[in-house]
Amino acid sequence: MSGYALSITPVRPSDVPPHETLIDLAKKLIASTHSWKQGKTYYKNVKTSHHPATTPGGAPWHCRVSEHTKDEATFDELWDRLGKDKALNEKEFIPEIDTATKVKEVSPESIIWTLHYVFSPPIAPRVFTVLQLTHLEDSADGARSGMIVSIPIDLSGAGDEALAALETPGAVRGCYVSVEVLTERPDGSTEWRMATSSTPGGSIPTFVVERTMASKIAQDVPHFMTWLKETRK
Numbered sequence: 599m600s601g602y603a604l605s606i607t608p609v610r611p612s613d614v615p616p617h618e619t620l621i622d623l624a625k626k627l628i629a630s631t632h633s634w635k636q637g638k639t640y641y642k643n644v645k646t647s648h649h650p651a652t653t654p655g656g657a658p659w660h661c662r663v664s665e666h667t668k669d670e671a672t673f674d675e676l677w678d679r680l681g682k683d684k685a686l687n688e689k690e691f692i693p694e695i696d697t698a699t700k701v702k703e704v705s706p707e708s709i710i711w712t713l714h715y716v717f718s719p720p721i722a723p724r725v726f727t728v729l730q731l732t733h734l735e736d737s738a739d740g741a742r743s744g745m746i747v748s749i750p751i752d753l754s755g756a757g758d759e760a761l762a763a764l765e766t767p768g769a770v771r772g773c774y775v776s777v778e779v780l781t782e783r784p785d786g787s788t789e790w791r792m793a794t795s796s797t798p799g800g801s802i803p804t805f806v807v808e809r810t811m812a813s814k815i816a817q818d819v820p821h822f823m824t825w826l827k828e829t830r831k
Contacts, residue, residue: 605653606773606797608752611761614729617708621733624747624777631661631793640816648812651795657804660811661793664819668786671826676780676788677744679826681732684746685711691825692818696723701753701764707732710751714766724798725769727751741782748776770800790819 602615604623609615634647637660649659666676679687685698694715701710712727733745750773753762774796781789794815798807 603653604747604749604775604777604795605656606750606775606795607653607656608727608750608773610752610755611702611704611710611729611758612755614704614749614751617731617733620731620747620749621745624745624779627777627793628745628779628791631663631791634659634661637812638816640813641820644816644819646812646816657795657797658808658811659793659795660815661791662812662815662819663789663791666788666790666823668788671788671823672786673742673744673780673782673788675826676790677734677742679822679829680746680778680780681734681744684730684732685709685713685728688713691821693821697766699764701727701751701761704729710761712765714769715772721802722800723766723769724772724800725766726772726774727753727765728774737781739784741784742780743782744780746776746778748774750775770798772799773797 602619604627631647634649637646637648639645644662644664647661651658689695689698694717695713696716697714699712701712703709708729708731710727710729712725715724715726717723727750728748729751731747735743737743753765774794776792776794778792783789792815
């Protein structure tokens with residue numbers, strides 16, 4: 599798929615770029631986050647940053663970074679819950695996600711999911727359908743790095759009717775793209791870095807969404823850590 603760029607523009611299942619292309623683009627995006635404009639720090643250790651849209655008609659990008667000691671969460675624990683069935687696990691620690699449904703398993707590392715979000719009135723429910731691609735590799739120093747790439751998927755085309763039937767009817771369609779990277783450190787700690795761009799769809803003003811985006815993505819970290827402790831028990 600020539601000229602493809604990570605963005606909020608959804609693609610049909612038949613037009614998904616090769617895995618190698620998505621991984622290469624994701625690595626370049628994550629590398630660029632080190633120079634994004636710094637924002638607020640939340641919960642003492644969740645740093646945020648942001649960057650203007652990188653594609654015409656796209657949405658701004660937001661990043662969060664947190665460091666976790668091996669006593670708080672090991673690389674294996676993080677990867678086991680974020681690199682495997684991520685959408686199902688997100689349903690457990692993100693309060694707004696009502697259902698997570700597997701639409702199609704393209705490969706063991708590439709799965710299309712549809713997620714239904716429920717918010718407090720008057721905000722209408724949203725549905726986000728994404729392909730989540732996972733990639734695990736060893737770095738030059740022997741430490742591991744795990745990546746999860748999520749891109750928006752369009753199931754409205756001819757031939758995808760059976761897949762589209764799995765989406766929640768009546769919900770406003772939103773779109774998001776994200777890249778998450780877990781990086782194992784020599785001391786056993788793990789850096790969790792995430793960059794995302796999104797649009798909720800509907801009539802919510804863009805400035806309202808952008809004003810709260812940093813705090814929204816930051817709160818996923820303590821939500822996850824609380825859930826992790828509960829699953830350990």
